[in-house]
Amino acid sequence: MAEHQLTKIRPMGKLEQISAAAHEIDFFTNAGLSVHYKASEPSIVPDLEQTVYSALGQVVRLHPVLFAVPVVSDTKEPYWGRLHLIDLKQAVSIVQRSRPLDTDGEGTDSELDALLEDQHNTSFKSGYGTRPVWRLVILQDYGTMHQFTACFIAHHSMTDGTGLQIFHNSFQKALCDVSSGSLASKSEHIIFSRDD
Template sequence: MLSAIVLNEDQRDSEVYFARLRSIDLETCVEFIERRHTVKAGDRDEELELLFSDQHRINFREDIGSKPFWRLVILQNPGDQSTFTAAWFFHHALGDGGCGPIFHRTFLECLRTNASSRSVTEPSSIVTPPSTPLLPKFEDLHPHPISWPFFLRAILGSIFPSLFDPRAPNLWTGPPVTAPDPLPGSKVHLLPLSASTTTHLLKSSRENNTTMQATLECCIATALFSVLPADSYDKLIASGPISLRSVLRHEGKPIGNDDFALALAEYTHTHTRASHPSSTEKFPWDEARAVRATIQAELAKKGADNVVSLLRYVSDMHKFFTEKVGQERKVSFELSNLGLVRAGADAGDGWSLGRCVFSQSPNITGPPICCSVVTGGDGCCVLAFSWLEGMVEDELLSAVVASVERQIQGLVGEED
């Protein structure tokens, strides 16, 4: 998760520039890097994509016990100290995606406080963290109710998958799960939308009684159907996280907006080719409304009968995942949307939050394509597509991104 500005550059030069990130032993959890070029707003940031790909490869278990499960990389614009990119990478065990904006809001507040302070003190390399106790784990903050029918179906589905959890015919979920050694690297492709496009897309979604999440999900599904062979694949399963932060209570009170927590449920929605015309035809608003209904139904359950709650019954997590090797994946793609990052009012003469990007490292047993979305303080929405090398062909992913962009521009054109 980060705030950013953008610039195109030759990819081969970028790879050479960032190669040193793979070879140095970081002395601290904070690193400063000078960009090779100043970023131009609105362009695709290939330099940032390469940084993401590099950071996604770094295992948090390295130097375990001596470093926290987070890293901060500051990208500085050449010759410009007034603008920089703060890229904060953290392990999912520390919190869910919604914790990224919490860090950036706090970081921004510190910048503004220091900028307005009249006293200047010598910075110290030794920082004493606050003694504020962390929230209890998710299992202690939420009851995770599971009904017997849901529980029995999950158990029987794991034992007799062909009977109780049959795979739909002609469903595309990428290649089966493999365990290559060494593990493949990840790739990232950013699709930035202008503030005007973002506003029109949100307005169009609301006018058609749906949400930005549902609209973007239908764009990705339509794009995949346009590149997959029609005679082989006519179904896709999309998944997305649902925040349960609003239903959590600690010591009788709702948890705060700035409390770190890992509190997620999951929804899934099956898309059929018949419900998705080609990207050059009319947009499938009926399907977008169906996605919204799926999400609302899951939200209404407030975390009950959700697959996430079943993880507490897994006694050996390593075995749970290694047993997936050779199996087909369950989901075609994941869409995670943090919405708008609100950073508070800008006084006009201090620091402000601009472009934001949200990215996740792909899960080797998860969906072949992951799309992470966030809208920053500049009003621009950015879609970050990530995938593992060898799991999805780069050409297929590029075609999907191009199709998504065409569909969005078509919707914006209809608004204009």
């Protein structure tokens, strides 16, 4: 399905249009925020992948904006379209650190920096109209299942720093809910929009 076939949510605002146009020409394509997570008890994270998918599924259900896709090309009035479903396997990558975290003495993390640079330079054009315009990259700490850095990258017309922080606040709560058992740990990879 092409993006012009998506259900129209609303017209894009002027700033959203500018960000969407910038994305089209590969200029300032996205925004991102990375947060390091550590389970208080290592034993409560038996399967990191299942935990991430369960928590992320909850976040996607909580924030319907994550189904939104800017529809710009071939239209006089750009608008937000809604995906009918999100396949989390297409939006999530779990990467193992190649070595223990080693800062250079100045607090920089070269492995995370390289990952973020790559993500910042990767647009959302691949699969456009069938995939969400955000992605979550989990950089798992070397040799452990209970510590990782979550990098949430999103199309800049969809969000800014505030929206990125809201995502991470919701993700942290969902991780805690999954770990405590108050949220089912059954991981679903296909999440349907409740507005369809």
